Amino acid sequence: MSLGKKHVLGFSPNGGQLFASVDEHGILRIWDTETNTLKQEFTPNLQVSGPCTALTWVAVAGPRSKKSRKSLQAQDAVNEQLHIALGTLKGAVVIYSLAEGKIARSLSGDNHDGPVTSIVYDNASHLYTVGADCRALVWSLTEERCVAEWQVGPEKPQNIAYLHKSRTLAVGSRQLKVYDVKTKELVETFTGHSGEINGISSIACSDGSEFVLTIAKMERVICFWKIDKKGKNKASACTLLMEDLAYCLTSEVREDGQLRVASVTRNGIIHIYLLNVNCLSADKFVKPKVSLQIASDEAETVEPLLAVAAHFVTDSNRSHEVLFGYGSRQQLQFERFTPNYGEKLNVIVRADPKKLYAKKKGKEQLGFQAATKVQKPIVSQKNVEYNSALPISQKKVQNEVPMEARLQHLKIHGTKLSGGKLLTQSKTQLLMQALHSKDKAMIQAVLSTQDTETIQLTLDRLPLEYVSPLVNELSILLQGKHANVSSALRWLHVLASTHTSVLMSEDKEALREKLAVCLGVAEQRMHCLSEALQITGRVNLIISQMKRNADNHLNDSNALILEEDPDEPAESMEDALLTENNWSDLEDQQDGSIKSNSNDELVADDDLATDDVEANSDSDVSMEE
Known part of the structure; x- marks a missing residue:
């Protein structure tokens, strides 16, 4: 049986002595229909394989010990x-x-690449599965691996059935498609359902003809499809009516050609149809021969009990009995019942399984003691990987995207320009992964982006639940180095302008706590801004004066140009250089002495004039002589 609104169940091939079902949490339970006891309960490892989505019964040869050939032959059946x-x-x-x-x-x-939607066994050591990736896979039980595959899309397949005589695989989605297992070719298609097929069954008649029975979502009919590997878009061979939508479907054909079909509807009623395979007609709809309804035996009020599954007993001694289970997935009761076909409705009054279990005390009386194995995985809290960045107490985000698709979204693709640079694009997926895993290196790599356009594209596509973790990471970066502060300010500015409504929609106290660190860092840096601006102005003034003095010295037009004379002595040249170098200093000293001692300078001038007169008179006397 395949997945139809979490109804994953099936009876064992040995006359329905065992019943297996998977509930909405993916837990497998196996019941003994003879004793109405729960034999086994198994919870799969959710991290390794995940919940169960489809099941089928198989007969696998167990390991054989090293004994004689006779003992081996005797133990083949065991x-x-x-x-x-x-x-x-x-x-x-x-x-x-x-x-x-x-x-x-x-x-x-x-x-x-996704969940398995249906699985079937061909009774010849091969399994066939279809999944959400629109592929059909063939598995070998002897080799314990996948041996073949082919596409069955584009519609998502929901159910499959294997036909032994024609060696074909019927795949049900909105249409029913029949594939040849050997050639992997589509040989036949059927149309008629408006919804997705959520239940399928197959029968093989003694004359070699094969039929596939299907039920679909939001439809109250059962369609018959004759498989002959010819034609496309063929109509159904017969249509059966139901009172409500069906979740479970089973069928049986006898050697005399009599066909029995049973369906379990949403309201918990079992419809049983009696047909003749050789007299199927599509001209009119067929109504059920008898309907079974289970009711509680309360004295005050009569409440209906929902049937979960039904199965036809193939034992020759019980050829007319119907095996059905009723109650809930956790508390089931099974019963074999022979319908009265003389009445349209058979009401079966039984005790409510919930009250039966409630009256008994202890797990031994509840029937759980008979379970040989009850396994639940022991997983450490540190090894648990959550699909959402939200806290555990908040609502979890269901994410059924395959891991391969998630990893492809994390890659940063970009076309290269002639200079070898990547085009600007969003880093939303990388930022979400960094905030989810709390990887400091990855967060630093994303938040170190300086391009405003990249930041804007990233924050435009960021989900709202990641805004609060991003604010916390930005507040940490604001307390670090200057390079981190500059990039964090860019991200915070764009974040405040992009997700203003998200920040304002929160409580004032919560918003104040988130932005307290950012505001504290800003106030601390603004406090020393005035002193830093003063120091910066003084330094800039000194540097400008130094540059101006250097420019004036280079542009001085009165600079002395000296030419070396080879005939002149070296000492006279050095004296001349010293005189010229100290010329400006002497002039400054003379100007200062003139201003401070004007009287002394006048006396010095008179003395110089008297000496000149005496020198001239002496020269005249010498010339007369």
């Missing part, structure tokens, strides 16, 4: 043990052993 093949949410296929009460083996090879 070694054939019942197993359950499980398809998981992560696309893998595992084999569950009833004898060991655990996963006996995991099939290797190519897995589905």
Whole structure:
């Protein structure tokens, strides 16, 4: 049976002695229909394989010991043990052993890129699965790996059925498509359902003809499709009516050609149809021969009990009985009942399973003591990986995106220009991954971006639940080095302008606590801004004066140009250089002496004039002589 609104269930092939079901949490439970006891309960490792999404019963040969040939032949029937093949949410296929009460083996090879939607066994050591990736895979139980695959899309397949005589695989989505298993070719298509097929069953008649029965979502009909590997868009061979939508479908054909079909509807009623395979007609709709309804035995009020599954007993001694289970997924009761076909409605009054379990005390009386294995994975809190960055107490975000698709979204793709630079694009996925994993190196790499356009594109696509963690990371960067502060200010400015409504929608106290660190850092840096501006102005003034003096010295037009004379002595040249170098100093000294001692300068001038007169008179006397 395949997945139809979390109804993953199936009866064992040995006359329905065991019943397996998977609830909405992916927990496998196996019941004994003879004793109405829960035999086993298995919770898969959610991190390794994920919840179960599909199941089917298989007969796998167990390990053989080294004994004589006679003992080996005698134990062949014993070694054939019942197993359950499980398809998981992560696309893998595992084999569950009833004898060991655990996963006996995991099939290797190519897995589905998404959950397995349906699985079927061909009774010849091969499994067939379809998944959300629109592929059909063939698994070999002897080789324990995937051996073949082909595409069955573009519509997502929901259910499959294997037809032994024609060696074909019927895949149901909105249409029913039939593929040849050997050639992997589409040989036949059927149209008629308006919704997705959520239940499928197949029958093989003694004359060699094969039929596939289907039920669909939001439809109250059961369609018959005759498989002959010819034609496309063929109509149904017969249509059966129901009172409500069906969740479970089973069928059986006898050697005399009589066909029995049973469906379990949403309101918990079992409809049973009696047909003749050789007299199927599409001209009119067929109504159920009898309907079974289970009711509680309360004295005051009569409440209906919902049927969960139904199965036809193939035992010759019980050929007319119907095996059905009623109650809830956790508390089931099974019963074999022979319908009265003389009445349209058979009401079966039974005790409510909930009250039956409530009256008993202890797990031993509840029937849980009979469970041989109850396994639950022990996972450390440190090893748990959450799909959402929100705290555990808040609402979890369901994310069923495959891991391969997530990793592809994390890669930063960009086309290169002629200079080798990447075009500006969003880093939203990388930022979400960094905030989710709290990787400091990755956060630093993303928030070190200086390009305003990249920051704007990243924050435009950022989900709202990541705004608060981003503010916390920016407040930490504002307390670091100057390079981190400059980049953090850019991100904070764009974040405040982009997600203003998100920040303002929060409580005032919460918003004040988030921005307290940012405001404190800003006030501290603004406090010393005036002193820093004063020091900067003084330094700039000194540097400008130094530059101006250097320019004036280079542009001086009165600079002395000296030419060396080879005939002149070296000492006279040095004296001349000293005289010229000290010329400006002497002039300054003379100007100062003139201003301070004007009287002394006048006396010195008179003395010089008297000496000149006496020198001239002496020269005249010498010339007369």
